[in-house]
Amino acid sequence: MITTETREKLARIDAFIRESVIPYEKDPRNGGHGPSQDLVDEIRAKARALGLVAPHIRADGSHVTHRETALLLRAAGYSPLGPLALNVMAPDEGNMFLLGKVATAEQKRRFLEPLVAGHTRSAFFMTEPDGGAGSDPSMMQTVARQDGNHWVIDGRKTFITGADGAACAIVMAKTDQGATMFLTALPNPAIRIDRVLDTIDSSMPGGHSVIAIEGLRLSADEVLGEVGQGFRYAQIRLAPARLTHCMRWWGTASRAHDIATHYALKRHAFGKPLIDHEGVGFMLADNEIDLKQAELMIDWCADVLDTGAAGTAESSMAKVAVSEALFRVADRCVQILGGTGVSRDTVVEQAFREIRAFRIYDGPSEVHRWSLAKRLKKQASAISGI
Structure with a gap:
């Protein structure tokens, strides 16, 4: 069932994309590695003024149905800048969904709330180069070893969307108990962007990066969900x-x-x-x-x-x-x-x-x-x- 609230939002999104977002497509800040952060902030501020940031998430943090989300995101996608303006772009949208399902109350306060509000961006560290995890995640080579109440992570990742400029990341790593997800704030001296790849697409801020992780030390409180359930x-x-x-x-x-x-x-x-x-x-x-x-x-x-x-x-x-x-x-x-x-x-x-x-x-x-x-x-x- 599509609610009256969703239909009203849909009409407002459609008008906003056509009248306010499309004119930004020719902006010189919309470059080869995605639009600049100041461009995203500018159009997102306009969406925020209209109450359209993360329109698929209610005030209490719950999500509208997937069917209703389909209506809203199809309308947002009418411009490549639309999902950014409305804060429904990958990888943030998927990360918000996962954090809402799995994160602790403190993790939600620290990572999810500013993400939903559209004040920060995130990344998902999964894909690896050189025979590591990709279409086959079981090939994961990034390793997390336990050290007391902490975990130390080493490895390499590639095609990490939005890492350049992200405020936080979900990191997938292999532990003795199995693949595990970790949350980390960014930037972090243990995480280095070796280069931002030149790719065929250009809609995502920060582009797609090759990442080196060397001695990333995270506390047990920064494990997302349960160890081994990644x-x-x-x-x-x-x-x-x-x-x-x-x-x-x-x-x-x-x-x-x-x-x-x-x-x-x-x-x-x-x-x-x-x-x-x-x-x-x-x-x-x-x-x-x-x-x-x-x-x-x-x-x-x-x-x-x-x-x-x-x-x-x-x-x-x-x-x-x-x-x-x-x-x-x-x-x-x-x-x-x-x-x-x-x-x-x-x-x-x-x-x-x-x-x-x-x-x-x-x-x-x-x-x-x-x-x-x-x-x-x-x-x-x-x-x-x-």
Whole structure:
């Protein structure tokens, strides 16, 4: 059920994105490693004045349903800057969800409250280079050893989104009891950013960093949840986070489609508007189909999560189907715009880059398909008489 409060917020978000956020897309502070912090602070202040920061989280700290979140985040994603303005961008949105589920009262006060308020950013230290954890988290090489009432962590991480400028991080490390999550304030002299990678996408502040962790000393109070339960907590975070990625990028793909449609209406060739040429009109029709199917997949998976189910398989299906459908939409939009599509005169070029990266982030399509195939094999083995 979609509440009246959510519908009212949705209308306000839609107006805010169109009237206040979109004009910032051409701002020179919106660079190759994501928008600068002062740009984010400026547009977030405008959202805060309207009561739109973290609109999916109620005043008491509880979340609206995943189905309602889908409406709000799709509207936020209509501009690549929208999720930042509203404080619903990755990795912060997923980290807020996890901290709300697992953190102690003191950890929530120290880390979660300023994050929800939009005063700080966070990072999630999971992926590793050089044969370490990536699509296969069991390959984790970062180690945490116990030293009295403290833990000492050493290792390397890579593609850590937003680490440059983050105020805190969730660190995944291997212990004798199993993978464990830790919370740490940033900056910390034991955590060094070796470099910020130049990547195809450019929507996330701080970009994606290569990190060295050398002798990071944390107290037992900075363990997130229980020791050895890191992979279980990661599943709490990952399924909803995969889906919120789908929500945000659906909004961006929808914007690209709207731009392409308007272009096809006003641009003429061979005596008529482009939209009247079947080669273009059919691409726009296919966009409509892909956007609607993606929307339905998002809402279906959201409904599964709202039952309290883990939604692991469902979120894998949604991640593959939505990321690939939205990439087809973005690709067609570039083609329809022709030379303009590969320029930065519109946001279509950025939408194409961002959504292409989305097919890898939070698990490549191939890994999700492999996981689903394993599930099918197990189910089929249990069925007889076919």
